[in-house]
Amino acid sequence: MNKYAKIATDGMIANNATFKLVLGTCATLGLSSSAFSGLGMGLSVTVVLLLSNVVISLLRKIIPGTVRIPAFIVVIATMVTLLRMFLEKFLPSLSESMGVFLPLIVVNCIILGRAEAFASKRPVLESALDGVATGLGFTFAITLMGIIRELLGSGSFFGVKLWEFSVGFFSNNAGAFFVYGICIALFVFINDRFEKLRRAKRSRALRVPSDALDAEKEGA
Amino acid sequence: MTVRQFFKSAAFRSFAVLLAIVIIAGGLLAICNDLFYVSAEEKFARTLMKIYGKAETVEETIELTEENKKQPNAVVNYAYRMGDGNLLVQATGKGGFNGGTVTLWVVVLSDHGAFGGVGKVVYETNTKQTYLSKFSDSFYDHFSAYNDRLKAGETFSVAEESGSVRVVNTGASLSSTAMCNAVNGAISFCKTVVFGEEAARETYLYESFINLGQSVITPESGKVSYRLVMKANGNAPSFTAVIVVENGAIASYSTEGAISTGGYDANVDDSFKNGSFFLGKRAADVEAMLDEDRALRGDALSSNGLKTGATESSASFVRAAAFATANYELFLNGEGGLHE
Structure with missing residues (x-):
């Protein structure tokens, strides 16, 4: 696996910020009441992660x-403020639905964490990829x-009512x-299951085939 | 350290870099603030789009005065006559959770120049309401489902009362109260200011807090005895206040029935429960505890050394006392029409 593929899979799956590292919990819990607000928050964080x-x-x-x-905080706060202005101008309903959680992206530890752990030490292209991958991992989780x-709480999917039953x-x-737990x-x-399967596959590939060993003995 | 050494030091470099980042970021934000500025007209157009689902024209802006913008338990912020002949009113309802408010846009229908009901209600904003997430968009449709009863003169209320349409979201009754007040305020404004209906006048001071039909008022020589059935007020249910006013001052005060719901009974001061606080109080003393909207003043309880934490129930106690003392002369002279 080349380094770019590794950065992408690390950010999205192996080190998923929400489900594996349990970062950005405040926004995850606050804005996961509907798929639309979750998706909006996820994409907003992705944009801020990429830019910062x-x-x-x-x-x-x-x-x-x-x-x-x-x-880092000044840079992140600037990006979040720019995003907030952009959303208020062009996507007011999304901006309204995100409410106070939009400016609070500034203190989202995923963003500061990636800035400190990755972007401050690696070249631009890798950092950009890491930002997008981590952001998409977060977007997947919160959405x-x-x-x-939304399905269980209000019986709808992205705002479209599917059934009257709700808990x-x-x-x-x-x-x-x-739901988070x-x-x-x-x-x-x-x-873990995928990791075990991957290890088993790798160890099988590394094992020397037994018929090859027998042929070696006969030759001797 | 020489000046040259200082300018070469890590401290100066750190300061300079941080300052440069802040200045560049500030400049960028200043430019973008201008680029992405949302004007008041644009905001209003968005609101109209949210309410009507299409671009709607404003025919006339209705002028608000200090007098007409104040409605019972509500304040009208904006009022417009729209292109379709109906009225669009933004009203802020009082009496929400923690003394907060809810602001709503109310489309008031015009039926050949007379009040025709409520067309639509759209939420705008709130103060101090923490349970607003309990209100789905469909909740606001309740306000436009009872136009026949509204035309007959009924108003919205969270309590089950005669002469009112009950609209309440159980679990957020105080926010529901503020919403009902906002819609009632918008309707009252349109009826009196736009449609020219005469404002409902009070026969007795503070009568809006009393179920007059169920109350009994008995004047005797030099004193008036009251059995006042209070209207429900948020967590304060409808209880009965038994008050005797003698020579303009309260001679006895007691209550019958539950004085609070939601476990707030313990927060009502004992001197309210046994009536001792009100003994000897005159109209001026009691009315001083209420503000111009007849809500309990913020410091009314604490400044008198009384328990806080049951504002609605305490307000009902004070309003009963205010009704009894402020209308004493009227009932004593036989001018009232409720006494036995």
């Missing part, structure tokens, strides 16, 4: 280590939770924690 990773990677040799965190909670529990905060458990379980 690119800028921080470009400035990585200029920013002194002692002031790197305040510098999945939004779909589950109010899934619309409230306790329901958010419950179940999703983490399932994600880790499936990920």
Whole structure:
């Protein structure tokens, strides 16, 4: 696997910020009540991650280590403010549905975490890819939770009413924690199964075939 | 350290880099702020689109005065006559959770120049309402489903009362109260200011808080005895206040029935429950505890050393006392029409 593929799979699956690293929990719980708001939040975080990773990677040799965190925060806050202005102008309903969680992207630890752990040490292209991959991993997670909670909590899918049956529990905060826990458990379980299968496949490939060994003995 | 050394130091470099980032970011945001500016007209056009689902024209902006914008438990912020002949009113309803408000856009229908009901209600904003997420868009449709009863003079209320249409979201009754007040305020504004109907006048001060039909008021020589059935007020249910006013001052005060729901009974001061607080109080003393909207003043309880935490019930206690003392002369002189 080349390094770009590894960065992409790490960000989206292996080190999924929401289900594996349990980062950005506040926004995940707050905006997963519907699939639409989850998707909107996920894409917003992806855009901010991409832009802030690119800028921080470009400035990585200029920013002194002692002031790197305040510098990252200023860059991230600028990107979030730009995004907020853009959404208020062109997508007001999305901006309204995200409410206070939109400006709070500034303190989303996924973004600062990727800036500190990745973008401040790696070249621009890799940082950009890492931003997109991590953002899409977050988008997948929060949208999945939004779909589950919306289906069970209000009987609709992306705002389209499917049935009248609904369980109010899934619309409230306790329901958010419950769905989050179940999703983490399932994600880790499936990920572990794939990892075991991958290891077994690799170890089989590394094992020397027995008939080849027999032929070697006869020749001797 | 020399000046030259300072300018070469890591501290200066850190400061300069951070300052440069802040200045560039500030400049960028200033430019984008201008580029992405949303004007008041654009915001209003978006609101109209949200309400009507299509571009709608404003025929006339109705002028608001300090007098007509104030409605019972509500304030009208904007009012427009629309191209389709109906009225669009933005009203803020009081009496929400924690003393907060809910602001709604209300489409008031015009039926040949007379009040024709409510066309649509759209949520705008709120203050201090933490349970607003419990209100789905379909909840607001309730307000436009009872136009026949509204035309007959009924108003919206969260309580089951005669003469009112009950609209409540169980679990968020105080926010529901503020919403009912906003819609009632918009209707009242249109009826009195636009359609020219005469405003409902009070026969007795504070009568809007009392179920007059169920209350009994008995004047005797020098005193008036009241059995006042209070209207429900959020977490304060409809209870009965038994009050005797003698020579303009309260001589006895007691209550019958539950005074609070939702477990707030313990937060009502004991001197309210046994009536001792009100003994000897005159109209001026009691009315001083209420503000111009007849809501309990923010410091009315704490400044008198009373328990806080049951504002609705405490307000009902004070309003009963205010009704009894403020209308004492009227009933004593036989001018009222409710006494036995």
